[in-house]
Amino acid sequence: MRFSFSTNAFGRHSVFEAVERIAAVGYEGVELLADSPHLYAESVTLSDVDRLKEILRRTSLSVANVNANTAMGYYGRQFWEPLFEPSLANPDPAARRWRIDYTKKCIDLAHALAARCVSVTSGRPVPGCEPEQSMDFLRESVGEVLSYAKERSVRIGIEYEPGLLIERYEELATLLEAMDSPFLGANLDLGHSHVLGEDPATVIRGLSAKIFHLHIEDIRARKHYHLIPGAGDMDFIGLFQMLEERGYTGFATVELYTYPHRPEAAGAEALHYLRNLPLDE
Numbered sequence: 001m002r003f004s005f006s007t008n009a010f011g012r013h014s015v016f017e018a019v020e021r022i023a024a025v026g027y028e029g030v031e032l033l034a035d036s037p038h039l040y041a042e043s044v045t046l047s048d049v050d051r052l053k054e055i056l057r058r059t060s061l062s063v064a065n066v067n068a069n070t071a072m073g074y075y076g077r078q079f080w081e082p083l084f085e086p087s088l089a090n091p092d093p094a095a096r097r098w099r100i101d102y103t104k105k106c107i108d109l110a111h112a113l114a115a116r117c118v119s120v121t122s123g124r125p126v127p128g129c130e131p132e133q134s135m136d137f138l139r140e141s142v143g144e145v146l147s148y149a150k151e152r153s154v155r156i157g158i159e160y161e162p163g164l165l166i167e168r169y170e171e172l173a174t175l176l177e178a179m180d181s182p183f184l185g186a187n188l189d190l191g192h193s194h195v196l197g198e199d200p201a202t203v204i205r206g207l208s209a210k211i212f213h214l215h216i217e218d219i220r221a222r223k224h225y226h227l228i229p230g231a232g233d234m235d236f237i238g239l240f241q242m243l244e245e246r247g248y249t250g251f252a253t254v255e256l257y258t259y260p261h262r263p264e265a266a267g268a269e270a271l272h273y274l275r276n277l278p279l280d281e
Contacts, residue, residue: 004029004064004251009263023059031253040073041105063115064251068106087123088141089134111152119187122165157187157212189215214252226258230273
């Protein structure tokens, strides 16, 4: 298993400093947050991209994923709710159009930085709009995004999470089957699946080759709060063995945005734990 670390833990630092520090900890890859305070695609310049390319080249880090899930930059301030809005399923056409166009800009970023994946979410159900109608909006939006992604050889991974329109494995699997595109798959957060009480063998077997990228964190007592791997209840040995059996060779990105006060220490603790798991070679 190859491990990367998300810059979203370094919310008190620039993206350039975050990447430097992640490399110094010893990770092979990095997930880039396509949002404030890092790579908010509405304001990223060519100079920013060139500077980041140089840091990635010098540190030999691969970009595991461009995380386009949130849009705090849209509000111009730190804003926790509604965290995933405007979404690809938002009933407001203008809001939905903004997210489609923003996702395309994130695809361009991924292409420029040699990242194979961009992750997105469905957003939350919006009061006054039936879930079935929201799903129609989502499918329409994803279809447009996929056409754009295909032209740039970038894959789109949908991440499910408790409380979202697509919040569990079965809902994502249904969407993937309906859309039937080699460029659409899962950004599978194993912690989210654990919170939901899903059977990991069923999820990993069901998504299989459609798992484009992984998010990992530990979870205690099924509370959705990201903990350093080793601090919770998750069976990483079993999970990684199941993934290996299904042929997964991509990155597992440690996502610890819950540790902005000590991101390097959290990242180092996670990497030490994961690298010392007694996994079969």
